Amino acid sequence: MKKFTVSELTKLIKRLIEKNFTSSINVVGEISNYSVSTLGHCYFTLKDENAQIKCVYFKRYRLQNLDYEPKNGDKVIITGDLTVYEKDGNYQLLIKKIEYDSIGDFYKRFEETKRKLEKEGLFDTENKKEIPYFVKRVAVVTSPSGAAIKDFIRTLRKNGANIEVDLWPAPVQGEDAIQVIINQFSYLNQFTNSYDVVVLMRGGGSLEDLSIFNDELLARAFFACKIPTISAIGHERDFTICDFVADLRVATPTAAAEKLSEYYITIGDRIDNLERHLIKEFEHSLIMKHQYLDTLEAKLLKNSPINRIKQKIKQLEIYENSISSLLKHKLSVREKNLSDIIQRIIPHNPVERLLHSYSIVDNLLKIIESIMVAKIQVNKDKIESYITLLRLLNPENILDKGYAIIIKDKNPVGSVKNIHLEDELEIRMRDGYINSFVTGKKIWRK
Structure with a gap:
């Protein structure tokens, strides 16, 4: 007994169905589960009392039949091709035309x-x-x-x-x-x-x-x-x-x-509010007690021997700060006199000659820097010329000559073998792209 893969069996069923339905057929049924994709394609189920079949109504055919907009519950006459969608293994109708018949039995x-x-x-x-x-x-x-x-x-x-x-x-x-x-x-x-x-x-x-x-x-x-x-x-x-x-x-x-759950959510909120209120009242009472204790402590300190000792300590600190200020003033005067003496000595200091030498070195460094900048610019020009050459060799530039790139699932396609019927492709050209739906393919035999 021959063994089939799922793909082989599905392809065989697809050929059998499409071989026996070589032309479009008319089917009467009721629309259900109607939806429209972001690309404008429509998907729905056509049913009667005993069976149903999936239908696909592509945007290009919808635009040719704008006199009727399908909706759930309508009884319609479908004109389309019977085929098998291999990815899901389902047989379906590819709709070319829909005509309104009446309100469906289900909705009636x-x-x-x-x-x-x-x-x-x-x-x-x-x-x-x-x-x-x-x-x-x-x-x-x-x-x-x-x-x-x-x-x-x-x-x-x-x-x-x-x-x-x-x-x-x-x-x-x-x-x-x-x-x-x-x-x-x-x-x-x-x-x-x-x-x-x-x-x-x-x-x-x-x-x-x-x-x-x-x-x-x-x-x-x-x-x-x-x-x-x-x-x-x-x-x-x-x-x-x-x-x-x-x-x-x-x-x-x-x-x-x-x-x-509304009651339980509400009662929970009320409990939370009461809890917050009690905490607030307790904190307020605690603050008042602290304030009262602070008042008693202030009265105690005011009449305490410790407070008198602290006042004497503050007087000593004042005397100490006064003496310190006087000493700082005298030290500042001495520092100024010393600074004046140093300023008179500086012109005769060998350090000045050393500073002059530093100036000469700085000029030489600037000359070297200028030479390096010039060399960098030459190398930069070379790099830009290489970049221009790379751009000329960019494969996408060939699009300007009328060629196109086929994109499937965001990746370039290099072979017809990687494309399947009913795939949605993006054909990228020089000034934009085209969305395409594969209805047939042919492989060149070598």
Whole structure:
């Protein structure tokens, strides 16, 4: 049996698919998870009730179809080429044209359910229960193996929230999860005196992953929960039906933990403020006591024999300073007389001749310095000529003659073998660069 590498197998699958789909095809489906990259390329999922396929809509084709801007939930007719992206091993559609067909089935069902429940008052503010400020015990309906419950508990601990958390396990994805969650809400209604809050939680996902939270029966069970409810389904941009019927909707499980921690954070701040106030009052009292002690000490010193002795010591210091000043004055007069005598002797001092010799040496040093500067300038001119020669030999100067440098991942490419289909390249020319997408390549055979 032949052994294939992953690359060989992927290339074989790519050839099989592209061999059977040699021309563009039309595909009908609903847009989901639509996003635009910084380069202007669009990526999304095209789906129906049973399957989905990834799509790439490059900027150059978008600019040719400006009459329609795709968005999530639209049902569209796609014209494009079926291919395999070898790096990920996924088959995908390279879109050339998108035509709007209608609102997608997913969004249509979502809007119908939303309008129906809204009309019945399930979204009304007056029907929403108030979330307690001081929470002691909370029930969390979520998957026990997901990251959501871990993030939730980690945030409570970080905020010092002394909240008892009971996990009511339930899958949070797939149609089978709906009835399990409904049953959990039904059981929870028997524990209205045990819990302060119920949190329905999931750590994000695509619109398809969150679709169970748009189920009408699940939303009704969530609304019927007698305990105040929080929806933390982890999707900041989009809302689910459960978000609308919940007593409070937050964007993520972490945000739910932050909301429930508010009392504990506030009480912690109040304790800190009281602690600072007590410390301030104690310091103020201590300062007053010190001031009182200083006053008593001053009175004691004023009437103490020690103070009289200190006054006599100060008088002695005054006499000492006066005598010292007189001696310094006489010494200064003597120093001036000595200085005058030295000034008269200096003109006849041999040191003057030595200073003259120093002047001659300084002149010679200046001459030597001038010669050295001239030589340095000659060497500098030579170096500049070498630099000019190096610039003439710079390989990038060849760009002025109409050639180009191919850059991939910030590195020059020297061989076609280093380039793969669908790579994004930068073609650097004399006055700028061009971003290019590889749609084909050919290697010269020697």
